[in-house]
Amino acid sequence: MIKVGIIGAGRIGKVHAESISKYVSNAVVEAIADPLMSEKTRKWAKELGIQNIFTNHEDILNNKDIQAVLVCSSTDTHSQMSIEAAKAGKHVFCEKPIDHDLERIKKVLDVVEESGVKFQVGFNRRFDHNFKAVKKAVVDGTIGEPHIIKITSRDPLAPPAEYVKVSGGMFLDMTIHDFDMVRYLSGSEVVEVYAMGNVLVDEAIGEAGDIDTAIITMKLENGALAVIDNSREAAYGYDQRAEVFGSKGSVSVSNDKSSTMVMSLKDGVHTEKPLYFFLERYMQSFSDEIKEFIEAIVNDTPVPVSGIDGLKPVLIGLAAKRSLIEGRPVKLSEMK
Numbered sequence: 001m002i003k004v005g006i007i008g009a010g011r012i013g014k015v016h017a018e019s020i021s022k023y024v025s026n027a028v029v030e031a032i033a034d035p036l037m038s039e040k041t042r043k044w045a046k047e048l049g050i051q052n053i054f055t056n057h058e059d060i061l062n063n064k065d066i067q068a069v070l071v072c073s074s075t076d077t078h079s080q081m082s083i084e085a086a087k088a089g090k091h092v093f094c095e096k097p098i099d100h101d102l103e104r105i106k107k108v109l110d111v112v113e114e115s116g117v118k119f120q121v122g123f124n125r126r127f128d129h130n131f132k133a134v135k136k137a138v139v140d141g142t143i144g145e146p147h148i149i150k151i152t153s154r155d156p157l158a159p160p161a162e163y164v165k166v167s168g169g170m171f172l173d174m175t176i177h178d179f180d181m182v183r184y185l186s187g188s189e190v191v192e193v194y195a196m197g198n199v200l201v202d203e204a205i206g207e208a209g210d211i212d213t214a215i216i217t218m219k220l221e222n223g224a225l226a227v228i229d230n231s232r233e234a235a236y237g238y239d240q241r242a243e244v245f246g247s248k249g250s251v252s253v254s255n256d257k258s259s260t261m262v263m264s265l266k267d268g269v270h271t272e273k274p275l276y277f278f279l280e281r282y283m284q285s286f287s288d289e290i291k292e293f294i295e296a297i298v299n300d301t302p303v304p305v306s307g308i309d310g311l312k313p314v315l316i317g318l319a320a321k322r323s324l325i326e327g328r329p330v331k332l333s334e335m336k
C-alpha cells in the first residue's frame, strides 16, 4: 500500500483525495496539509478517513511513512513544493502547471533527476476516455499521417477577474491543457505559434490584463497544422471537442452528456447540454491519472506524463503570449 500525502486541500486536492479513497486500491491518503484548513475541510478529511490533517506541508515531508506527494496547492507554490518533496525522497505528482517560469521548471526537473524520484504532471485529459480513443486511432495508423489537429475548448463560465490576475493568463492557465492535447494527439512537437485573442466575454478580464477569447494556430515538427479555439464562456456549457484529420481519414470526439436522450417535439429536436465543467466532465481521467502514477511507483516504471511533458506546454504558452503581444507568428526556437 502506497501512503500518499496531499499538499493543498482546495478543489483539486479534494478530487484526488476522494479518487484515491474510492478507486485506487493500492494507495491510501495518509495526510493532507493546507494553511487554510477550515473546519468544513477538516470534517470532510476525517469522514474520508484521513488520519493526519496538517496546516504545514513540512509535516507531510517529515513523515517517513509517506512515499508519494500530490502537489495540489496554488500554482505559485508548485515548483518550490515539488523541489522540497523530491529532496525529501518522495515521489511527486504535481498539478499543472509546474510553474510559469521556464528556469524554475528546469530547476524542478534537475532536482527530480538528482533525487531519482518519480515526477508526474497533472495533464489529466490524456487519461480521458474520448481523447484516448482519438490517440489510439492516430497511433495505430487508422487515420494515416496526421495533417490537421483541431481542438475546441470553451469553459461554461468565465472566472472572476481576481483569479485572472494570478492565473498567469489564459494561455498558461486554460489553453495549457489544449497545448498538451496537441502534443499528445499528434505525437509531434510544436515549432511555431500564431495567437490572436480578444476580450469579448467580460471587460473586467481585459482590465486585469488578459483575454477571454482566442484562436491559436500552430505548425508541428512533423509538418501537421493545429488549431485551438478557446472561450472563457460558452452559453451552452463546457465544450470539449477534438479532431485529428489524416491522410486516410479523420477521427473526432464530441462532448460527454449525462444521457444520450433525444427529445423530438413540435418546436424542435432537443438533446442534453454537455456535462457542466471539469469536475463533472473529467472525473474518470482524474482517478485514472493517479492510478497510473501509483502503478509507476509500485512497478518502478516510467510515469505516463513526464517533467518534459510539463515543461513543453508552458513553453508553447509563453510563445503564444509573445505572439499575441507582438502580432506575429513566433517560433519556439526564439523562446530560449
Ligand SMILES: NC(=O)c1ccc[n+]([C@@H]2O[C@H](COP(=O)([O-])OP(=O)(O)OC[C@H]3O[C@@H](n4cnc5c(N)ncnc54)[C@H](O)[C@@H]3O)[C@@H](O)[C@H]2O)c1
Pocket (backbone or CB within 6 Å): 007, 008, 009, 010, 011, 012, 013, 033, 034, 035, 036, 057, 072, 073, 074, 075, 077, 095, 096, 097, 122, 123, 124, 278
Ligand atoms: N488538472 C486540472 O484540470 C486542474 C483543475 C483544477 C485545478 N488545477 C490546478 O490545481 C491547483 C489548485 O487549484 P484549485 O482549483 O484546487 O485551487 P483552490 O484555490 O481551490 O485550492 C488551492 C489550495 O492550495 C492551498 N495552499 C496555498 N498555499 C499552500 C501551501 N503553502 N501549502 C498547502 N496548501 C496551500 C490553498 O489554501 C487552497 O486551499 C492549481 O495550480 C490549478 O492550476 C488543475
